[in-house]
Amino acid sequence: MRIVSAAEVETALDYPSLIERLRQAFRRDFQVPVRHHHDVEVTGGKTATLLLMPAWQADRHIGVKMVTIFPDNGEKSLPAVMGIYVLLDGKTGSPLALIDGPTLTVRRTAAASALASSYLSRPDAERLLMVGTGAMAPQLIMAHAAARPICNVLIWGRDFDKADRLAKRLNRKDFRVEATDDLAAAAEGAHVISCATLSDQPLIWGDWLQPGQHIDLVGAFRPEMRESDDKAIERARVFVDTRDGALSEAGDVLQAIDAGVLTAEDIAGDLFELTRGERSGRRFYDQITLFKSVGTAIEDLAAAQLAFERS
Numbered sequence: 001m002r003i004v005s006a007a008e009v010e011t012a013l014d015y016p017s018l019i020e021r022l023r024q025a026f027r028r029d030f031q032v033p034v035r036h037h038h039d040v041e042v043t044g045g046k047t048a049t050l051l052l053m054p055a056w057q058a059d060r061h062i063g064v065k066m067v068t069i070f071p072d073n074g075e076k077s078l079p080a081v082m083g084i085y086v087l088l089d090g091k092t093g094s095p096l097a098l099i100d101g102p103t104l105t106v107r108r109t110a111a112a113s114a115l116a117s118s119y120l121s122r123p124d125a126e127r128l129l130m131v132g133t134g135a136m137a138p139q140l141i142m143a144h145a146a147a148r149p150i151c152n153v154l155i156w157g158r159d160f161d162k163a164d165r166l167a168k169r170l171n172r173k174d175f176r177v178e179a180t181d182d183l184a185a186a187a188e189g190a191h192v193i194s195c196a197t198l199s200d201q202p203l204i205w206g207d208w209l210q211p212g213q214h215i216d217l218v219g220a221f222r223p224e225m226r227e228s229d230d231k232a233i234e235r236a237r238v239f240v241d242t243r244d245g246a247l248s249e250a251g252d253v254l255q256a257i258d259a260g261v262l263t264a265e266d267i268a269g270d271l272f273e274l275t276r277g278e279r280s281g282r283r284f285y286d287q288i289t290l291f292k293s294v295g296t297a298i299e300d301l302a303a304a305q306l307a308f309e310r311s
Helices: 006-012 015-027 071-076 101-120 136-147 160-170 183-189 230-235 243-249 251-259 271-275 297-310
Strands: 002-004 036-040 048-057 061-069 081-089 095-100 127-131 152-156 176-179 192-195 214-217 237-240 289-292
Touching: 002 006, 002 297, 006 095, 006 101, 006 297, 015 101, 015 136, 015 271, 015 297, 048 297, 061 101, 061 297, 081 101, 081 297, 095 101, 095 297, 101 136, 101 214, 101 237, 101 271, 101 289, 101 297, 127 136, 127 183, 136 152, 136 160, 136 192, 152 160, 152 183, 160 176, 230 251, 237 243, 243 251
Parallel strands: 002 095, 127 152, 127 192, 152 176, 192 214, 214 289, 237 289
Antiparallel strands: 036 048, 048 061, 061 081, 081 095
């Protein structure tokens, strides 16, 4: 069995290739059972999450990802998200590879957002606001820049110094990255707003949104969490990665439904429908679009297959 390290995964999964691999995966027949989602109590801390995410492609591969999410890990200088991915032969069931889970997860998650952006954001989008400074932030910035001509990036985080350090690490002559402490102004001036936080309160407000913007919501993976308010959902044409996932776990979607500003039928499409041409993406230049991601094992298996091929 092959061990595929984090460095090997990062090298293998360049964003242009991974975005295209995900596009093809959503067009094909992958079997994806409902993922196992378990709460894990942590004495004296926030409840952790254990996710088990299986998927398979007949006669090719079977994959299972085991992920833990411990929200308090930042206080221990540890990543909040950790895990492993096991890739098996689809004809014999024999183990083929043990793949670094966190790197696989952040790369495929960012690529899914960029895939959605390729249908939903304006083709001339140049200004990106990144809300959040965790492990997803640099990946989302790079992925969105692979899908659109992004060249100006602002990063906002609750800890300005952390946002500033990240901005200085990513900034270069032809790709301007700066930190900001004015979230409202940054949101109003962005073409694409990407959020990857563990917030349980809205960070992006509908009153801030401008015509033609695209909002990419990656955090809020539990029903009680959210990154946008009801008005943002109400003003936007809403898309999701998968309908089943969004309607069972996406706090931004579920809370908007509870508030009566959105119905399940109002969701304009998912990545299956977008990639297969069954639903149109952005309809006109000034439209506000919103993509809510909760993740799917299709993305993991497609990314694992590409990493295994190239490692």
